[in-house]
Amino acid sequence: MALSFSARLQERGFDVAFEVGDGERLAVLGPNGAGKSTLLGVLAGTVRPDTGRAELDGEPLFDVAARRWPAPHRRRVGLLAQDPLLFPHLTVLANVAFGPRAAGVGRPAAEQAARTCLAAVEAEHLAGRRPAQLSGGQAQRVAIARAVATDPRLLLLDEPLAALDVTLAPLVRRVLRQVLVGRTSVLVTHDLLDALLLSDRVVVLDAGRVVEAGPTAEVLRHPRTPFAARLAGLNLLLGTAGPAGVTTAFGLHVGASTAGLPAGSPVAAAFAPSVVSVFVDAPHGSPRTVLTARVVELEPYADEVRVTTETTSGETVTAAVTAAAVGELDLYPGRAVHLAVKATAVTVYPV
Numbered sequence: 001m002a003l004s005f006s007a008r009l010q011e012r013g014f015d016v017a018f019e020v021g022d023g024e025r026l027a028v029l030g031p032n033g034a035g036k037s038t039l040l041g042v043l044a045g046t047v048r049p050d051t052g053r054a055e056l057d058g059e060p061l062f063d064v065a066a067r068r069w070p071a072p073h074r075r076r077v078g079l080l081a082q083d084p085l086l087f088p089h090l091t092v093l094a095n096v097a098f099g100p101r102a103a104g105v106g107r108p109a110a111e112q113a114a115r116t117c118l119a120a121v122e123a124e125h126l127a128g129r130r131p132a133q134l135s136g137g138q139a140q141r142v143a144i145a146r147a148v149a150t151d152p153r154l155l156l157l158d159e160p161l162a163a164l165d166v167t168l169a170p171l172v173r174r175v176l177r178q179v180l181v182g183r184t185s186v187l188v189t190h191d192l193l194d195a196l197l198l199s200d201r202v203v204v205l206d207a208g209r210v211v212e213a214g215p216t217a218e219v220l221r222h223p224r225t226p227f228a229a230r231l232a233g234l235n236l237l238l239g240t241a242g243p244a245g246v247t248t249a250f251g252l253h254v255g256a257s258t259a260g261l262p263a264g265s266p267v268a269a270a271f272a273p274s275v276v277s278v279f280v281d282a283p284h285g286s287p288r289t290v291l292t293a294r295v296v297e298l299e300p301y302a303d304e305v306r307v308t309t310e311t312t313s314g315e316t317v318t319a320a321v322t323a324a325a326v327g328e329l330d331l332y333p334g335r336a337v338h339l340a341v342k343a344t345a346v347t348v349y350p351v
């Protein structure tokens with residue numbers, strides 16, 4: 001295990017433990033206020049927990065009980081933030097060489113290391129420029145080079161692509177993906193694509209606790225928490241397995257195959273918004289589950305409209321419809337509707 005971490009901070013209701021394998025890329029997801037920044041702060045050394053201990057590559061990173069709390073710059077932990085935060089008066093090369101120089105590396109070796117890192121982010125040609133002469137995407141690539149120039153044992157990434165224009169993010173994401181290969185890293189993100197492309201495993205935090213953890217693809221395919229389901233773009237209903245479907249805590253029944261799942265066991269039912277059909281009049285003679293609901297919100301999403309509804313039993317279910325259908329069905333917030341979901345389109349799994 002490259003990193004083992006546990007920390008508590010009572011003032012923030014934070015109590016989190018997790019491990020990261022050698023060279024593994026971990027993404028930390030969660031709603032606002034979940035504790036993601038606190039987690040990065042504790043690792044970086046800027047937020048001190050009440051109790052806690054972390055080990056990195058077999059050595060203690062911090063150990064509150066043993067009064068071991070090294071300063072941020074003594075941790076061999078690299079940090080890449082949302083903003084590049086380059087030194088404006090230094091050239092790109094000097095910015096990237098700064099870390100190795102501060103660690104005592106001689107100028108020629110530090111500059112050689114900086115050039116190698118700049119090449120890895122496809123920014124070698126920018127070496128002589130000042131930060132003011134860089135685009136946002138170029139500056140963030142330089143910041144990536146700077147973060148790895150000291151060869152940190154752990155790389156922390158705090159929403160590294162969030163400040164970038166959507167047209168610039170893809171190149172920076174691709175470069176970051178290459179740089180992260182084989183690097184033990186912890187990435188905080190709100191972005192589905194970042195989680196999918198930049199992490200092997202995720203932990204989902206909520207209210208200062210780990211509420212879900214697992215391989216990224218698995219968590220996004222079979223989410224167990226509303227937050228992960230939203231990120232994955234899936235409807236999620238939690239309930240118990242019955243012979244022909246799932247019954248939620250609110251008493252809603254959704255038809256689905258529950259083969260192999262013991263009756264009464266806790267399960268999740270997940271289905272995509274695209275398999276939810278919306279009707280104004282109750283559909284008849286159909287083997288589908290029909291839910292009665294009320295439209296809460298309409299939101300454009302790619303070339304469709306996402307219709308968020310609340311069922312009469314209080315569950316949130318989202319449907320994807322065409323813009324034309326919104327007009328034809330005369331959908332608006334408050335409108336009573338019927339939702340049909342085919343049993344074969346619902347995936348049920350234990351939670």
Ligand SMILES: Nc1ncnc2c1ncn2[C@@H]1O[C@H](COP(=O)(O)OP(=O)(O)OP(=O)(O)O)[C@@H](O)[C@H]1O
Pocket residue numbers: 011012013030031032033034035036037038039
């Ligand atoms: N400096 C602080 N002092 C006291 N409490 C704080 C401080 N910073 C954050 N908190 C509290 O700690 C909890 C976790 O906050 P944190 O900033 O770690 O969440 P987050 O997941 O990073 O949220 P966001 O996605 O909004 O950045 C919240 O309840 C927050 O109000």
